[in-house]
Amino acid sequence: MSGIVLSSSVRQNLLSLQSTADLLATTQSRLSTGKSVNSALDNPTNFFTAQSLDNRASDINNLLDGIANGVQVLQAANTGITSLQKLIDSAKSIANQALQTTVGYSTKSNVSTTISGATAADLRGTTSFASATASSNVIYNGTAGGTTAATGTSTLGATLGSLTGSTATAGDGSTALSSTITLIAANGTAASGLVGSAQPADGDTLTVNGKTITFRSGTAPASTGVPTGSGVSGNLVTDGNGNTTVYLGTNASPKATTGDLLTAIDLASGVDTASITAGAATITNSVNQTSSSIAGSKVILKSSTGADLSVTGKADLLKALGLTTSVGGGNATVNVNRTTSAGSLGAEISDGSTLNVDGHVITFKNAPIPGSTGAPSVPTGFGVNGNVLTDGAGNSTVYLQGGTVNDVLTAIDLATGVQTATIASGAATLQTAAGQSNSSINSSGQLKLSTGVNADLSITGTGNALNVLGLAGNTGTANAFTAARTSGIGGITGKTLTFTSFSGGAAVNVTFGDGTNGTVKTLDQLNTQLQANNLTATIDANGRLTISTTNDYASSTIGSSTAGGAIGGTLTTALTFSTASSPVADTVAQTSRSNLVNQYNNILQQIDSTAQDSSFNGVNLLNGDQLKLVFDETGKSNLNITGVTYNSKGLGLAALTGGVDFIDNAATNKVLTNLNSAASTLRSEASSLGSNLTIVQVRQDFNKNLINVLQTGSSNLTLADTNVEAANSQALSTRQSIAVSALSLANQSQQSVLQLLR
Template sequence: MADVVLSAAVRQNLLSLQSTADLLATTQNRLASGKKVNTALDNPTNFFTAAGLDSRASDINNLLDGIGNGVQILQAANTGITSLNKLIDTAKSIANQALQSNVGYSTKSNVAATIAGATPNDLRGTQTFASAIATSNVIYDGTAGGTSGVSLTDTLGGGIGSLVGTAVTKNVPTDATSTGAVLYTGTATATATGTDLISSLTNGSTTTPTGPQAGDVLVVDGKTITFTATGTPTVDSNGNYTIGVNQPINALLATVDTINGNTSNPSVVNSSGHLELHTGTNRALSVSDTSGGTVLAKLGFSAPVSTSLGTGASAPITASTKLFNTVGGLGAAIADGTTLTVNGKTITFKASDPPSPAGLLVGSGVLGNIVADSQGNSTIYLGTSNTFTNATVGDVLTSIDLASGVKSATISGGIATFTANGTASSISGAGVVTLNSSTGADLHVTGPADFLKSLNLTTSTGSGPTTLDVPRITGANTIGTLIDDGSILTVNGKTITFKNAPVPLASATHTGVSGHVETDGLGNSTVYLQGGTVADVLKAIDLATGVQTATLSQTGATLTTQLGSANSSLSSGSLKISTGSASDLTISGTGNAMLALGLAGNTGTSTVFQASRASGAGGVSGKTMTFTSFKGGSPVSVTFGDGTGGTVKTLAQLNAALAPNNLTAQVDANGVLMISASNDYASSTLGSVADGGVLGGSITSTLTFTTPNPPVADLNSQAARAKLVEQYNNVIAQITTTSQDASFNGVNLLNGDTLKLVFNETGKSTLTIVGTALTPAALGLPTLVAGTDFIDNAATNKTLAALNTASTTLRSQASSYGSNLSIVQIRQNFAKSLINVLQTGSANLTLADTNEEAANSQALSTRQSIAVSALSLANQSQQSVLQLLR
C-alpha cells in the first residue's frame, strides 16, 4: 500500500476512523461480556484483586455445608431432649398415681393408749374436780358503826324511807245560785212549777206559750241542749243533749245539772215560779244560747248565766281532792303533757277523759283515771270540765307507788288491778302528804317544782324540774350497802338479776319460785329485793354454778344439792361461795351488787371475783409425751393442757405438733389415742433402729402405750403399686432408645458424641460442642424394684424427686444446646453475608457499567458516521480530477 498516495486530509480522516473503530470494538466487547476487566491486560490490579476475593468467597461457601449439618445435629438433639422430657412427665404421672392410690398398708406402724373420756376436742380425758370455797370480803349490816357482819336473814333491800311534807289545805266550795224571772203557765196568774211542761211556759202577759220552741239551743259549760218537738233527754257521744218541749221543766233542769256535774244541790223551779240554777260544789256554771239571748229570755234570764262556786272555809286536802278544779281542788290545773319521772319510770298527765279498755294497747290496763302497764309506767287522765270523774291527788300517789314498786299492776283484758307490796304513800287527816320508798329501791321523783310544791313536798317554785330523793333505811336486819334495782351478777355465764318487786306467788306462769328467788331451771335467776335476803343470794349463786339444781313446778321450785358439793354459806360476815365441781368460779356484775356483797376488788382492783376448783384424779392434763426423731423428723415434746401457753388440748393441736416428726394421731370413741407413722412413711416401723421414733416422757406414768406395732401390708394395694413400678420401668427404658435415635449424619450429641464446626477458611474460628449421654443412669433414674419402690409415699416421693432432678438436667442440657444452636445459626448467617460482601467487592472491581458502555457505543457509532462523511469530503477533489479525465 506504500505505493498508494493519499492526501493529508484523507489520511487524517482515515486515522480518525480507525481509532473510532477500535474504541467501538472495545465498548461492544464490554457490553457482550458484562465486565470491564476480562484479562490481566485490561487492569492487572483489579483483575488479581477480584480473583482473590472470589477465591475467599468460594472457600467460605464450601464451609456452609458443614455449618448447616451442625444446625441439624443440634436440632436433632433438641428434638430428642423434648421427647425425653415427655417421657419424664409420663413417669411423674405414674409416680403421682402411686401417691393417689391406697397407701399400701392396712395398718401403719403405731403405738396406742387409752385415755378415758378423751375426745377430738379434748384429749385430756375425764378429770375429776372437787368443790372449793371462795371467800368474799366481810359484809357489814346497817348497825351504827359498821362493824357488825351480816346474817343470812338480813334483807337486801333495807327498810322503807319516807318523805313527809307539810299540811296542804284547799278551799271548800259552796253552792251558788242564779235566779231568773217569774215564769207562768196556762194563764197570766198561774206561776210555773217543776212538773209543768216546757211547752206550757208563758211570760204572764198572755196565755199563748212563750217558752222554748223546737230548734232553740242552750249552751251549758260548752255543751249544747237542743229543743225538739218531742222526746226525753238524749245525749250523744260528744256530751251534747236533745230534749223535747213536751218534757217537764224538771227534766231540763236535771240535764243542766248533769252537764255541770252538780249533785249536791239540784236546780229547781222555786215556789215563786223562778228558775234557780245551782252550781253545786264541783264547778262554776255557764249558760248561754246561740240566738243572742232570746232562748235565755224565754226561760226568764235577761243575760247569759255565769256563776262561780261559792268560797267556803279552808280544809285539809284528802286523797279524793281533785287535780282539775281551781276552786276546791289542789291548785292551778296541771298542763296537758306534764310528766313526773320516778325511779326511771314515767308518769304522764293528759287533759282528757280516760279511754275505754278496748282502746288500750296490749299490756296496758285502766283503773279509774289511771292507765298503767306492768313495768311501772302510767298515765293520769285529768278528766274534762264537763266530766265529774276528775283525777285526784290519790291517783298521783298511786302512780308514784306503781313506779317505785310499792304497788304493782296486773293487767287483764285492758283492766288494771293494783296490789300493795308495802307501805303505800298517803295523806294524813291533817292534809300532810307522805311519799314512801319501797324496800327494794330508793325513791327519786322528778317533776315541775310548782306541782311538787302544791303538795308541800318542796319549797322550790317554777316550771323547771325538781328532784325529791327518799333513800331507803338500813339497820341491824339489812346489809349495810343496799343492792340497787336492776343490778346484775354474772356467775359462770349465768345471770342473777336483782329486781325491786315482791316475789311472785308460785303458779303456772311462775314455776321456779323458791323463797325470794325465781329461777328458769337453766341456772339464771331473779332475786326479788322486797323481802330478799343474803341467803337468797347464796341460793341464786349455787343455782348458777350448778351446786344446786332446780325442778320447776306450779307449787314452786324444788332444789337439789349436787352430789359431793356443799352449799354456799356465810361465816363471820363473809360469803363462803362453793365453786362446785362443774367449772371454775367467775363472778362479774353491773350495778352495785358486787360491792354490796363484798365481791368487788377481791384481788387488787379487779372487778371480777374468781376461784378455781380443787383438782382431782384422772385425765392426762399436765402430762408430757415425747418422741425421738422418726425418719429424720424433728423430735416431739408435748404437754397436755388447756391449749394455751404451748400446751396441747385438741387432736388438731396434737397433729400439728407431731407433723414435723412424720407422725399423725387419731382418737376413737373409746378414748384410744393412736400415734402412727404418716402416710409418707407407711412402710417404716416406730422405734426401729433404722427409723427411730421411740416414745418417752412422764406420760408413761399415767398411760400404758403398746409396744410399737409394725406396719401391715395391704396385698391388693401393694399389687397395684407393683404394677405401677412395671409401667414406670417401661417408660424409663424408652429413655435409652430415644437418646440413641437422636442422631444426624452419624453424630448424636445425646449419646456423648462431639460436634466440631469450622467457621472460616483458615480453620482458626471453630466451635466444639461436647455431647452428654442422656441415659437413665446418667439422669439418676434407676430401674425400680417392686416391693421396695413405690411401697409408700416416702419411697414414691423419692422417685418423684429424682424425676424432678432429671427434668432439671434435661432443661439445663436443652438450654445449653439451644445456646450453641443460636451461635451456629448466627455464624451461618454471618458466613452467608460475608460471601455476599466478597462477591460484591469482586464485581465492583471487574464489572462494566452497562449504562455507561451503552452511551459510549452510541457516541462512537455517531462519531464513526461523521468520520465516514469527513473522509468522503476529503476525497471530493480527487473525484473532480477524475471527472476532468473523463
C-alpha cells in the same frame, strides 16, 4: 507489502478505523461480560482487589453449609429434649397415680394406749386417781391429863352417868316413894300417888334427850289399837325411837307408876330399848346399860353410855321425884352427865351428830346396834358390821353405846368407797377396794383417812363429831375437813410424750395441758406437732390414742433401727403403750403399685431410645457428642458445643423395683423428686441449646450478609456501567461508519489516478 505506499489521508483514515474497531471491541466485551475490568490488564488494582473479595466471599460461603448443618444438629437435640420432657411428664403422671392409689399397707406401723375419757377435743381424758392418806388432828382418850393418844378400840361412849335424887315420898308425905307409886292418886287418896300439884295431867310432856314423853289419861290401848310402828307394853306405848306415851289411867283406876315413868325415861335415853312386833313392845335393858330405879325412896337416874341425860319437864313433877328443888308449873331441867375413861375418847360425841363424807351421811346414835340382845332387828336392806349399820351405799349409823374409833373409820371408808359392803341376812361383809388401804389411827392418835379414788375427801358435820374426831381442820376451828386424792394415770396434764426423729423428720416433744403456752390439748394440736416427724394420731370413742406413720412412710416401723422414732417421755411411764407393730402389706394395693412400676420402667426405655435417636448427620448432642462450628475463613471465630448424655441414667433416673419402689408415698415422692430434677435439667439444657442455636443462626445470617457485602464490593470494582458502554458502542459504531466513509473518500483520489491509467 511494505512496497505499497498509502496516501497520508488513507493511512490516517485507516488508523482511525483501526482505533475505533479496538474501542468498539472493548466496549462490546464490557457489554457482554458486564464488567469493566475483565483481566489484570484492564485495571490491575481493581482486578486483584475484586478477586480477593470474591475469594473471601467464596470461602465464607463454603462455611455456610457447615453452619446450616450445625443448626439442624441443634434443632434435632432440641426436638429430643422436647420429647424427653414429655416422657418425663408422663413418668410424673405415673408416680402421681401411685400417690393416689391406696397406700400399699392395710395396717401401718403404730403404737397405742388408752386414756380414760379422752376425746378429740380434750386428750387429757377423765382424770383417774389413786387414794391418798390424810391426817386428822391428834385425838386423846379419857385418861387424866388429856395427853394420852386414843386408839382404834377407844369407845365412843363414856362411862354412864348416875344421879341419885333426894328422898321422895308419896302424896301424903309419909309413904316412901317406890316404883309402884302411881303418878296420880286414886280418888284423892294421897298415899297412893304423887302430891297433887305434881301429878301430870292429860297432855303434859317431858322432854328427854330430845325425845318426848307424853302423859295421857285413860288406859293404854290394845296392841291392835296402837299406831303403826308403835308397840304397847303395860301402860306405855312407844314408837321404838324413844318417844313414849304414858297412860295415867283414871282417878277411879290409876295406871301408870313411877316405874313406868323411869322406863319411859330410859327408853328416851337409850338405856332401854323396845322391840316392836305386831303392836306389842318388848322392852329390855340395853347391853352394858343400867336402868334408872328407885331405891330407899330415892330416884336413881342413869344416863346411857352413849349420851348424857337431860330431862326437862314440870318442876313440881321433878321435885316430887326428888330430882330438883324447883317448884311450880313451869319447866325445870335435870342433867346427868357421863364421864370419860382410859377406854373411851377424851371427848364425847353427841347423840344425833352427823358426818357428811363425800355426800354420804354417817349418823351417830345413842342406842345398841340393831340385832344385838334386846335391840330391834336389823332393818330390811341394811347390814351390821361391828357397831356400824350400813345400807350398802355408803350411808351408815354408828351406835354410840358400843361403837369405837375403828367403827367410825369403817363408816368413813364405806362412804369414800375404800371399803364396800355386801349385805346378806342383816350382816354386812366388808371388802377393801383393790389397790387401796383402810383408814386407821396411828400411835400418835391421828386418824389416817384414805381419800379413796371416787372423789376428793370432803367431810362436814353437825353436832360435835368433827371436833371430837380431830377433823375440824388443822387449826381445830374449821367446819370441814378436806383432802385431795393423788392424780392417777388418766390425768395426763403435765405429762410429756417424745419421739426421736422418724424417717428423717423432726424429733417431737409434746407436753399435754390446756392448749396454751405450747401445750397440747386437742387431737388437731397433737397432729400439728407430729406432722413434722412423719407421724399422725387418731382417737376412738373409747379413748384409745393411736399414733401411726403417715402414708408417706407406710412401709417403715416406728422405733426401728433404720427408721427411728423411738417413743419416750413421762406419759409412757404413766400409761402402757403397745409395742410398735410392723406394717401389714395390702396385696391388692401392692399389685397395683407394682403395675405402675412396670409402666414407669417402660417410660425409661423410651427415654433411652429418644436420647439415642436425637441425632443429625451423625452428631447427637444428647448422647455425649460434640459440635464444632467455624464462622470465618481463618477458623479463629468458632463455637464448640459439648453434648450431654441424657438417657435415663444421665438424667438421674433408675429403673424401679417392684415391692421396693412405689411401696409407699415416701418412696414414690423420692421418684417424683428425681423426675422433677430431671425435668429441671432438661429445661436448663433446652435453654442452653436455645442460646447456642440463637448464636449460630445470628452468625449464619451475618455470614450471608457479609458474603453479599464482599460480592457487592467486588462488583463495584469490576462491573461496567452498561449505560455508558452502550452509549460508547453507539458512538463507536457511528465513528466506524464515518471512518469507513472517510476511507472510501480517501481512496477515490487513488481511483481517479487509476482511471487516468486506463
